[in-house]
Amino acid sequence: MMSDASAPLVLSTDYETHDVISIHYRHFSVWLRDDLLAPLSGVVTEIEFPWSESAMQNNFQHHLDNIAQHALDTMALIDNTLRTENCKIIYCEVNKYACAVSLLAPLPQLVYQGMQSMPCPSIFSLPTMTNHEVSASHFVKERRSKLSF
Amino acid sequence: MDSEFYLSSNNNEKTLALTEEQFRELKRARKRLSLIHAVSYKYKLVLSNYQLVEENMAQLGELYTSQHNISDIERIRPQLNASINNYVLSARIFTSQLKRHVQSCLPLERELVTQLSDQMDKLYKNSFAYRFVDSMYDYVTYYGLSVHAFRCRSFVRLDEQEQPVREYDFRAYIEREYIGGPADFRASVLTETPDRVDVLALLAEFNKSLEILHNQAMSMLTAVLTKSRTSVAEFVNVFIGQFGNQHANVFVIHKTRAFGDKVYESFPLSVYLDNELLAEQV
Numbered sequence: 001m002m003s004d005a006s007a008p009l010v011l012s013t014d015y016e017t018h019d020v021i022s023i024h025y026r027h028f029s030v031w032l033r034d035d036l037l038a039p040l041s042g043v044v045t046e047i048e049f050p051w052s053e054s055a056m057q058n059n060f061q062h063h064l065d066n067i068a069q070h071a072l073d074t075m076a077l078i079d080n081t082l083r084t085e086n087c088k089i090i091y092c093e094v095n096k097y098a099c100a101v102s103l104l105a106p107l108p109q110l111v112y113q114g115m116q117s118m119p120c121p122s123i124f125s126l127p128t129m130t131n132h133e134v135s136a137s138h139f140v141k142e143r144r145s146k147l148s149f
Numbered sequence: 150m151d152s153e154f155y156l157s158s159n160n161n162e163k164t165l166a167l168t169e170e171q172f173r174e175l176k177r178a179r180k181r182l183s184l185i186h187a188v189s190y191k192y193k194l195v196l197s198n199y200q201l202v203e204e205n206m207a208q209l210g211e212l213y214t215s216q217h218n219i220s221d222i223e224r225i226r227p228q229l230n231a232s233i234n235n236y237v238l239s240a241r242i243f244t245s246q247l248k249r250h251v252q253s254c255l256p257l258e259r260e261l262v263t264q265l266s267d268q269m270d271k272l273y274k275n276s277f278a279y280r281f282v283d284s285m286y287d288y289v290t291y292y293g294l295s296v297h298a299f300r301c302r303s304f305v306r307l308d309e310q311e312q313p314v315r316e317y318d319f320r321a322y323i324e325r326e327y328i329g330g331p332a333d334f335r336a337s338v339l340t341e342t343p344d345r346v347d348v349l350a351l352l353a354e355f356n357k358s359l360e361i362l363h364n365q366a367m368s369m370l371t372a373v374l375t376k377s378r379t380s381v382a383e384f385v386n387v388f389i390g391q392f393g394n395q396h397a398n399v400f401v402i403h404k405t406r407a408f409g410d411k412v413y414e415s416f417p418l419s420v421y422l423d424n425e426l427l428a429e430q431v
Contacts, residue, residue: 009216013305013313019213022298023327033305065219149300149322149345 009072019068020149026064028071029093029147031140037090040104044090044132044139045111048100049074049124058123059096067094070123074099077121082114090136091143099124104136151406152413156388158396165388167401175384175401175418178377182421184250185370185377189426191243192363198236199352205229206349210319213301229321233295236352241286243359244269251366254373261369268365278354281346284335285323291333296348297324321348367428374426381418 011017014036019028031037051059059067071094078101079089087110091102105111108131120126132139154172156165167175209225212218248269252262272279289295302318323346328334385399403414 009214011303011315013315016305017301017303019301020298021213021301022324062219063223065216065222068216149298 009069011072018144018147018149020147021064025096026067027093027095027147028068029143030071030075030091031144032088032090032136034137037137037140040088040090040136042086042104042106042136043108044102044104044134044136045108046100046102046130046132047078047111047115047127048098048130049121049127050098051096052123052125055123056096064096067096067099070094071099071101074121074124075101077118078103078115081118082111084110084114087111087114091140093143102132102139153402153404155402156384156418157400157402157415158388158392159398159400163388163392163396164402165391167384171384172401172403174380176416178380179401179416179418179421181254181373181377182381184254185367185374186421186424186426188247188250188363188366188370189428191239191246192359193427194239195236195243195359196356198232198239199356201232202229202236202349202352205232206319206321209299209321210301210317213299213319214303214317230294230296233321233348233352234289234293237282237285237289237295240282240355240359244283244362247362247366251369254370258369265362265366265369268362272358272361276354276358277341278351279358280335280338281342281351282355284338288328288334295323296321297327298322298345322346323348323351364428367426378422382422385418385422 011030014032015030016033017028017030020026032040071092075089075092082103087103087105089101090104093100103111112129115127115129134142152169154167154169156167157163205225205228209222209229212222212225216222248262248265251265255261273283285295298321300318300320300322304316304318305313306316308314325339325342325344325346328339328342385397388399389397397419399418401416401418402412404410405413407413
């Protein structure tokens with residue numbers, strides 16, 4: 001299910017990206033364009049998938065080269081699982097510890113219920129979910145401001 | 150000491166005797182020409198390495214936009230590091246010998262060498278890029294590493310038809326934290342170094358300083374260049390006049406009995422007439 005960069009990164013033009021590749025860390029993030037994000041409202045729910053032990057080792061051996069692809073695959077998987085018009089991925093970031101996907105939904109229950117039907121990808125340990133009491137724009141802005149580059 | 154001096158074609162088929170005085174004149178002219186060529190070649194070395202850095206950056210940037218070909222990413226990344234290393238080393242090759250080359254061509258004009266020296270001090274004082282690349286030499290010789298991080302960003306903008314188009318921005322950085330303590334890097338420069346230095350911008354800025362130095366040195370050497378070339382050309386033309394154009398690749402030979410009648414020294418002449426210097430290219 002999870003490809004090892006078997007295809008080029010394909011990303012909808014709804015999203016912008018920021019990728020830092022350093023000697024000992026990697027941070028890839030994706031967010032919904034400002035103009036698409038601004039009109040949206042709802043509750044922000046962040047799903048954080050920690051890497052499984054074996055995936056972490058694998059990532060280490062491959063210099064974290066594939067983690068951006070894994071993040072996009074995870075986004076696609078969540079999109080396909082929820083398949084509802086009113087749940088939208090607004091932000092996703094991945095590093096050597098975890099991959100975190102944040103969604104906007106009218107009610108967090110929609111996300112929780114949807115995720116019940118999705119098997120956890122084998123490259124991850126069980127995810128944790130957190131609701132953020134801020135607007136989608138504010139959430140993305142705040143996360144982007146933490147990018148040190 | 151019985152010595153024999155003559156001009157010779159490349160295959161030693163044709164020879165033309167020289168007096169010792171003529172030999173000394175040619176030897177002096179050749180030495181100066183080779184030094185002036187060295188200034189030009191070394192400058193070209195830096196510029197060529199800069200081009201390689203640019204090419205590797207373009208390749209790597211493209212690879213990171215798709216991240217499809219991981220093996221190519223892993224292949225080009227060390228190449229980029231190598232190109233930046235080579236750039237830094239070649240920059241030092243240029244700056245460390247420049248004054249000596251000019252001095253050897255103009256042994257009696259001390260004030261010109263002082264002018265060049267002052268220019269170098271001025272560049273060091275006024276340009277962070279000059280100081281930084283100069284200090285990088287030690288770091289690079291020690292660690293073999295000249296780039297620490299990359300940043301690849303993509304933005305979406307709307308084109309004339311209101312269609313979204315993705316645009317990429319790819320940069321390479323040296324990070325101050327990785328440079329380490331003052332033991333590995335010139336302390337005064339480390340203090341003023343920002344958290345991150347954009348490599349391509351740094352080298353482009355350094356290129357400007359080198360251009361100033363190269364142009365200044367070359368303008369000091371123009372008269373010597375012309376004089377030495379005229380002198381060499383005279384001899385080469387006499388040789389060609391006598392033996393024809395098929396023997397146009399001329400060498401100077403010095404044989405001495407003290408050396409068992411073998412060739413004691415030999416050097417090429419025509420090569421300095423046939424090659425254009427960087428400063429002469431338009």
